[in-house]
Amino acid sequence: MIEILTKYxxxxxxxxLITLESSIIALxxxxxxxxxxAVLQLVPNxxxxxxxxxxxxxxxxxxxxxxxxxxxxxVAPLVTHLGIAMDGFTAGTIGLTLYxxxxxxxxxxxxxxxxxxxxxxxxxxxGMTWWQTxxxxxLPQAFKMSIPSLGNQFINLVxxxxxxxxVAGMDLMYQANNIAQSTFDSMGTYMVVALFxxxxxxxxxxxxxxxxxxxxxxxxx
Amino acid sequence: MSIAMTLASTIEAFNYYNLRYLFIGLLYxxxxxxxxxxxxxxxxxxxxxxxxxxxxYFSRWVSIAVDIVRNLPLLLIIFFMYFALPxxxxxxxxxxxxIAAFTFFESAMxxxxxxxxxxxVDKGQFEGARANGLTNAQTMFRIVLxxxxxKIVPPLxxxxxxxxKDTSLATGIVLPELMYRGQIIYGQNSNYMIPVFIxxxxxxxxxxxxxxxxxxxxxxxxx
Numbered sequence: 370m371i372e373i374l375t376k377y378x379x380x381x382x383x384x385x386l387i388t389l390e391s392s393i394i395a396l397x398x399x400x401x402x403x404x405x406x407a408v409l410q411l412v413p414n415x416x417x418x419x420x421x422x423x424x425x426x427x428x429x430x431x432x433x434x435x436x437x438x439x440x441x442x443x444v445a446p447l448v449t450h451l452g453i454a455m456d457g458f459t460a461g462t463i464g465l466t467l468y469x470x471x472x473x474x475x476x477x478x479x480x481x482x483x484x485x486x487x488x489x490x491x492x493x494x495x496g497m498t499w500w501q502t503x504x505x506x507x508l509p510q511a512f513k514m515s516i517p518s519l520g521n522q523f524i525n526l527v528x529x530x531x532x533x534x535x536v537a538g539m540d541l542m543y544q545a546n547n548i549a550q551s552t553f554d555s556m557g558t559y560m561v562v563a564l565f566x567x568x569x570x571x572x573x574x575x576x577x578x579x580x581x582x583x584x585x586x587x588x589x590x
Numbered sequence: 591m592s593i594a595m596t597l598a599s600t601i602e603a604f605n606y607y608n609l610r611y612l613f614i615g616l617l618y619x620x621x622x623x624x625x626x627x628x629x630x631x632x633x634x635x636x637x638x639x640x641x642x643x644x645x646x647y648f649s650r651w652v653s654i655a656v657d658i659v660r661n662l663p664l665l666l667i668i669f670f671m672y673f674a675l676p677x678x679x680x681x682x683x684x685x686x687x688x689i690a691a692f693t694f695f696e697s698a699m700x701x702x703x704x705x706x707x708x709x710x711v712d713k714g715q716f717e718g719a720r721a722n723g724l725t726n727a728q729t730m731f732r733i734v735l736x737x738x739x740x741k742i743v744p745p746l747x748x749x750x751x752x753x754x755k756d757t758s759l760a761t762g763i764v765l766p767e768l769m770y771r772g773q774i775i776y777g778q779n780s781n782y783m784i785p786v787f788i789x790x791x792x793x794x795x796x797x798x799x800x801x802x803x804x805x806x807x808x809x810x811x812x813x
Contacts (some may be wrong), residue, residue: 430798431791432755434769439787442776524661531663535762542665555674563662563670570661 370557377548384544385565391462391540392527392569398466399526400519403473408503410478421474428471434532437464441536457536469526476518480511517584520577524570541565596784603785608775615771616793619757622685622767626692627750633693634700639730641701642708659698665759667691672763688760696753703745707738740812747805751798758794768793 374381409421428436440460448455484507492502534542545562549555641653659667671694672687682690711734719729758769772790776783 426799427791427795430751430755430795430802432758432769432794434758434761435772435787435790435794438769438773443783443787528661528663531665532759534665542663542669545666546669549669549673554677555669556677559666559670559674563666566662566666567658571657574657574661 370554370560373548373552373554373557374561377544380544380548381541381561381565384539384541387458387533387538388527388530388540388542388566389569391458391465391530391533391538392523395462395465395469395526395530396523398462399468399470399473399522402466402470404477404508406470406474407477407481408508410474411481411503413499425471425474428467429475431468433464433468433529434535436468437461437532437536440464457533457538458540461530461533461536461538461540464532465526465530468529469522472522472525473519476515476522477511480515480518481507483514484510517577517580520573520580524573524577527566527569527573596781599779599781600785603775603779603782604789608782608786611771611775612768612789612793615766615768616797618765618767619754620797622688622692622757622760622765623750623754626689626696627753629689629693630696630700631746633697635704635735637697637701638704638708639735642705656698656701659695660702662695664691664695664756665762667695668759668763684760684763684765687763688757688765691760692753692757696749699749700746703742703749704738706745707742708734710741711737743808743812744805747801747808751801754798754801755794 406421406424410418410425412418437460440455440463441457445455445460488506488510489502492506493499497505530540531542533540534546537543541562545558549558552558637652637656641649641656643649668688668691671682671691672684675682675687715733715737716729719733720726724732757765757767760767761770761773764770768790772786776786
């Protein structure tokens with residue numbers, strides 16, 4: 370196990386950075402998309418609400434692998450035809466973004482709903498438009514409230530980024546499979562890779578637990 | 591490709607043989623999910639109670655193990671069960687390796703849910719039961735757990751939904767479930783790609799959305 374770690378450290382580090390890169394891009398993308406669809410579920414327009422709801426329900430209930438393979442096997446050749454290069458990493462990150470955005474939309478919608486109705490009414494009576502009130506008054510409070518859940522989503526994102534291995538995304542899991550195949554020491558390789566994943570997820574997980582513990586105790590978290 | 595041809599291949603893709611092939615895949619997906627969730631309900635409850643009871647040393651190690659397993663990618667655990675366990679002499683078939691992996695991972699998830707459920711039960715219930723002469727074990731199994739299980743139905747169902755979705759990862763060790771069979775079909779004829787993806791999406795959506803509706807129903811009835 371130690372031997373594999375030292376001999377293939379550069380490869381593992383490459384994969385680690387790709388995993389991290391993909392997760393962070395997907396997090397930013399899905400935060401934007403998720404917030405957008407959370408707000409669209411609440412705008413005073415029934416038709417838009419339904420559309421946003423459909424988006425969230427569809428991407429929440431379909432496996433990530435199906436979405437990712439759709440982009441890799443169907444969309445990638447299609448756009449390559451049009452002259453846009455799309456490799457496994459891009460396809461995988463798009464899949465991750467769409468999948469996670471539906472969960473983040475749910476998280477943020479729940480936080481917006483948890484904010485007292487009076488905030489919106491006060492904003493409106495002071496002459497702000499619906500969008501202004503949402504953007505300047507409701508969303509900042511909702512974001513603060515949803516930090517623990519967003520942290521959990523990021524942990525899931527890092528774990529889910531392992532599907533990049535299916536589409537040759539050069540991430541940790543993909544490199545691990547290659548190393549396991551060339552060294553015949555699957556046990557050692559997968560142990561090392563587990564350590565690399567835990568380096569990201571475990572501190573985050575304990576951090577989230579601590580924030581939740583503090584807010585349950587009634588402190589300001 | 592013209593629209594008429596696309597339409598023709600779409601209809602052709604849904605022929606009897608392909609549909610039957612996918613249906614057997616769905617049976618694999620569902621049977622692996624059901625067996626795994628049943629097993630992990632048992633193991634998860636045991637671990638959850640152990641962590642809750644704060645047995646010196648023992649509980650702490652179980653809790654650390656649960657945290658480690660929860661924070662690993664499921665795909666890694668699947669590969670570990672199938673490719674790494676033979677290194678130490680444990681040979682599992684594809685079917686049982688996937689069940690082992692899902693059970694291993696979901697037990698950790700379920701144990702956190704069960705622990706949360708027990709913690710949500712009112713402290714007075716413990717004290718009341720103890721004051722009435724029940725032993726610790728009786729209090730846990732007769733009074734606290736039944737109430738805890740009622741509270742954790744919604745998170746358990748959503749865990750089950752994510753398990754149904756995650757069974758698609760077992761494609762990585764060639765478990766012939768829905769996703770794998772879909773890939774086989776469009777691998778033979780690339781015109782079938784779009785219809786197959788639509789079909790897969792519909793099947794997964796119907797199963798999972800149905801489950802979430804059932805969960806909401808149960809939630810209402812229990813409340």
